[in-house]
Amino acid sequence: MDTHIFNIHDVVLFMTMIECVLLALFQWALPVTTKRLASALLIGFLLITGIQSLCILVLWNDAVHISTFFDLHIVPYLLTFAVLAKGPALFFYVLSLTQHSFVLKRKYLTHLAPVAAAWLCLVFFAIDSDDLRWRSATATATSQQVVNYLWHATKAVPFMYGIAAVFVIHRYYSKLKEQYSSIPSSEPSWLSVLTIGFSLSWAFSIFVHIGAQFLSAELSDWLGISENYLIFILINGLFTYSLAYAHNVQTTKAEEVTKAPTEDRPDESAIRKVKSGMEEQQLFLEHNLNIEEFSTRIDLPVRDVSGVINKHFGTNFFEFMNSYRVDEAKRLLADPASKDMTILDILLQAGFNSKSAFHRFFKRLVGMSPSEYRKQALQATKAA
Template structure:
């Protein structure tokens, strides 16, 4: 009877490796506007593939390449791939969301954790057998040194995932501060993905803790959690690819927030007046897809002063500020008999909205009823007065 090299769980690891490389090839031929983000995503996928392949070779005794790799080189490939996936995820998110982002020398700092881990392997001459804790006569100190590698490569990706989640949070704040209209779908996808990796890498730490506490008494528990982690990674890789194809090209980019200075503390009457004139005389809110850069140019006021006026004087952000004026314009149109022939869609477009869902969401929140209900109520009032 033939011996089975792979069980179904190893097949998932193998499929993850194969799919990552296939997606890298697909990314290479896919037309994208953000080439840097595309390259970062491809490198991230390669790091996931290498990590999964190394895990497969490390723990499956029937899978091997050649002795020198299996015993001595594999720990270095595993550590480097594992330590780079966190920074790659974070920088990928930044490249997607920050306007005109470029890699710089300062980003080399993210290589330091990988360099430290590699130095640790080299200094203590840790090989694959040590990482499996199968070295004959292994002392407790040697076991702790080898386990230190696992501690490090499990914990570091978690902190980078945390940073990526925070980066998406700041990005959403930036969208509200810099745009008057945007689709929430793409930021939500990005948020779900970063939270997904945060959960997965948190789960990986849990697996590691279980392996170090209850694995000796109940090894099946550790194996079960480890297998679940592999399935989650496989699902996330597929979701990441779907997001890159369907949603990332629609993402708006934001400019880094300017450093706060005295303009935030003391607003000038001239600045406030210019913003008011832009809204009440020029009626710039009627322009769809207006962003804060274009608004500042139209009223001849620096972006940081526009932002300061809206944030400090009006106590809101650019997104809310613009759409509150648009709702008032919509109320005017809906309550005017001269515009009774306008549909709700006509009204929202004329008021400056470009999304039906955003219009209804804002109108209901600010007015307390739907646009249709508001129109009926105001038309009834006019009939009674007549």
């Protein structure tokens, strides 16, 4: 009666598996939103992670059995699928959240090529769970080498997709600044933190895999086990993010739609229209204005607006709009008639909708805080 089937580390794997299934069901049961594909990809990523946890549990815990055939012959296929498909699942989830009208295309099936290659190796060399654990009495030198290559691939492939996802988010930040005048900091930053977190966990897995050749068996086991805890934490973070922020994430248009023209010098009439929109219509005062709305209001194609802002003014739409908002805030702060307005009132009236963004921009462009600027400006006015 003193025999334990699970230790605390196996409990974490079991909890991860169960939680992934429950979270996937919960995500599926949520009301339909505009980001259906993102929701479906998140469900897929959760289920893939759950399958991976199940397979690791069955593979390495001798006390856990489903059936002899399943444990010995099915687990290798499920495990290689889960480990090699989790990277593409996260990558496409990030794409579906950040890109406007993103759709899955048939050509994307090529991202499952590593899974197909791994399965061919499993079939051709008749590799089973004992081979994966290096416990087979009939293993040949060739099959052992293939197993080594399979483990190398299962560590390297997810990490490469993690890096690709981080790169997508980096480009996403740049595109947001080309297309939006206000960017909520919490939404993309959370996505960035989680994506980097998964990438680092997969990098850590590579480190443990390589380090196992030089470290003691006990230390290698502890390092490998710690990855399971990290994945458990990241899965919870990813689901929490999807509930709190994913439905509000700003998407970006395709680069072809907003890319500035290739001419060196923008047309003078286009420059006048952009200036008119800012100086006469004062469109920068409108909260959450994006480049498409701005182009419509000044009757100028988006590409031409981008060309004027990028090449004539040497900046992006985000910086361009907020520089005008800072100038308006400076005017209000220096105006004795506005001395009873709070800083919050002023930043909202100037077109900002984020206190942190306002203070960041103001200090960077003016060199002091809004309160300091107001104090100096009003003192100078009084002295005059």
